[in-house]
Amino acid sequence: MNISDVAKRTGLPPKTIRYYEDIGLIRPARDTNGYRRFQETDAHKLAFLGRARALGFSIEDCRTLLALYEDETRASADVKRVAQDHLKQIEDKLAQLESMRDTLTHLVHECAGDSRPDCPILKDLARE
């Protein structure tokens, strides 16, 4: 498979796939013409990475998860810890965004949104 084939199969852009090789997440073989030649295992790894990224794991987490995946002697506790730490980060981020959303929803609701200059949003930001 060439890069565009595996890109279609995994949903990852070719640029991203090249980047993942650059940082050592995958090591596709090369044809004599220099083209990357992807095996099934490469496609599988890329799909794995795509799903891990879709769950918001960082590249470094992905590297760890991939290594654990390939390690038959792993402890599931190690996987769980990575996932739990990441979940914690997401929950923190959620709390922060919810707080922003609540404040903004309130402010937007207060603002007339007409042609007059008087605006509670700006008043709040300026703490007038």
Place this chain on the structure above:
Amino acid sequence: MNISDVAKRTGLPPKTIRYYEDIGLIRPARDTNGYRRFQETDAHKLAFLGRARALGFSIEDCRTLLALYEDETRASADVKRVAQDHLKQIEDKLAQLESMRDTLTHLVHECAGDSRPDCPILKDLARE
């Protein structure tokens, strides 16, 4: 006021304040020795920026909001539009993070987290 004074008052790091000058959000005066000399209006603008950033507005949004704040002839509708667009972005991001959280919560719950290699988290990522 020197930069560290206004940093204390606004809660923004000196680095951030210099950066805001760099990109033209503020224009503090200079003393003969080259030090920035902050007026009340500068401190006020920086506090405004700090609060807008805390609500998650991008720097470009902050630039727009600051310009609207200083424009006595603004229409509150223009402010409201910026805030509503931003609110929409936050709500989209929240939905995305909530989806990640739900999936991760489920997976973490399924995983024994012991010394055995069997792991539903990896199974899910690999779509085995």
Place this chain on the structure above:
DNA sequence: CCTTGACCTTCCCGTGACTGGAACCTCTAT
């Protein structure tokens, strides 16, 4: 007067995870 230490300045590099674009090579079909 000299030194010390805190403060200030500019400048450059690094962050995360790519994306866009340039310049160039290779394959396939006409």
Place this chain on the structure above:
DNA sequence: ATAGAGGTTCCAGTCACGGGAAGGTCAAGG
């Protein structure tokens, strides 16, 4: 022979700063 679709590498830019180097300035103490 050529056109077009693919592939390659490399460089720069994104966003909003933060770290750190190299050097100038200021106030206090000896």
